[in-house]
Amino acid sequence: MSITPLATAPAASRTAPLFRGRIGRDARSGHYAVPHRYRLHLSTACPDGLRLAVGHSLLELDTSCPVTFLPAVPDQPGGGHTALRPLYEASAHHHTGPALAPVLSDDWSGRIVSTHAPDILRDLDRFRHTGRARLHPQGLESVIEAVERMCAEGIEEAAQRAGSAGAGPAERAAALEVLLDTLGRLERRLTGEEYLAEDRLTAADIELWVTLVQLDTVHRCHLDATAVHRIADHRALWAYARRLTARPAFGRHLDLDGVARRHHGRCQGLEAAGAAVQILDWAGHAAEASNSSRR
Template sequence: MSVVVPSSLLPASAVPVFRGRIGRDANSGHYAVPHRYRLHVDPADPRCLGIALTHSLLGLDDTLPLTVLSGTPDTPDGGYAALRPLYEASAHLYTGPAAAPVLSDGWTGRIVSTHVPDILRDLALRFRGEGPDLLPEAHRDAVDAIADLCERSVNRAAQRAGELGLDGEAAHHDPLTVLFAALGSLERRLARGPYVLGDAPTAADVHVWVTLVQLDTVHRWHLDAAAMDRVAGHPALWAYAQRLAARPEFARHLDIDALLHRHRAHCRGREAAGAAIRLVDWSAAAPR
């Protein structure tokens, strides 16, 4: 059963978060059945990139179909017309944007979940298929810690540093310190093995790789050249990013143009000198 905050209790522009989960068996309501569910993702949204990458790594094309929407929302409120019937069937009198990502249930015509961490976890645990074990029990705490590091100490820190970067060195010292500490931690891990948590890919690699894509394609536009030179000074990290970019599972749904278009449409920050520094040839990861 999905849990949702009623749209009547949300601001008009807000999107309700559905928190249905995929259970182990029929007693759970939503349970793993081939072809029952469908994923809907927006190629311009980094959160959706992580979902699409997980789907590819697990080899779920024949089990759980994936719909890749246009990189540009097609309704005035920033949503997708194709998703509106799902939202309207799932939230009474819903009037907000019909946004991705969505995990939908074909049996009921309703949304199971829009909550990215839950979707990622349920894909790995309930729809593994022939793919790797992305959430091995021994590493689940470590995967959660890496996900938190990527979001708080890389994505948010880089964004904060970019916002403050033109206001003086003292103002952006703290977020850059957090950013470089996080990159150093990941660099040490990748100096010891081919993947973040050892010799096999896990969900931690999904989080790290998508974060590096954002850092090199979005955040660099607002970091100065000195900061980007320091970002570049992590050879194991960027060699890892380039190596995985050449793998079909990683390349398949990466759309750099869509990511940049989304960034430019929403960003009001000023460009800095770091925009000229590109660390990875993402053309190796052109969709195939």
């Protein structure tokens, strides 16, 4: 698969994680993959939390690594959760910052292993059941990393700049072209294909699906209607998003109300005409996933 990073886009700017412990292969690593030892704490209204929830479901880890779901809107200043405060205080002496999600905690010690979502998603592969496919298969690491960069820089950051009230017309137009170019490259890759890499579902698909959810439910609200119609014109890309949403591991974690409340609580931008042009019926396709999981 030929997917290369965008040379013109700035580096992704995510909040620096406070904890970056890793799950190792065996007991010599300190943190190693023991069933029932670790717990995820996340909100599916948050993109990182949604990525982890989907990956956790695909790997069928409900019993071996349970999840504590947090409210969509944090209850502490700075985006923190009161429920996570004991973990932060046990893990960082005199921690005064917000207790942010997501968190992978160690129930044996009562401390935090990691708050870095990409590492956590990679480490969940170590808990997978025998016979379950890996989300980060050997040989596809560079493809997954390239998709992650495209989503962060070519879609997420470009969409933010394209809809920024503080940017000038030329800057917004340039950002929109970066966004459309990235979507076009992914569109060509997905035409006639079910997944992004070697006809198998990987972490690259989780990354792109969550990014498309954000594009249509959050960033679209700050774009004009013409821009949204151009974005929606990538038929193979949105058909792919629709197919994944109809799968229980994806659609049942989609908290549209929570995403909207989180967005309205954080966003300072102005709503534009594109807010009225919904690309996908996310709720309808998520309902398909719910019905499918009950059969």
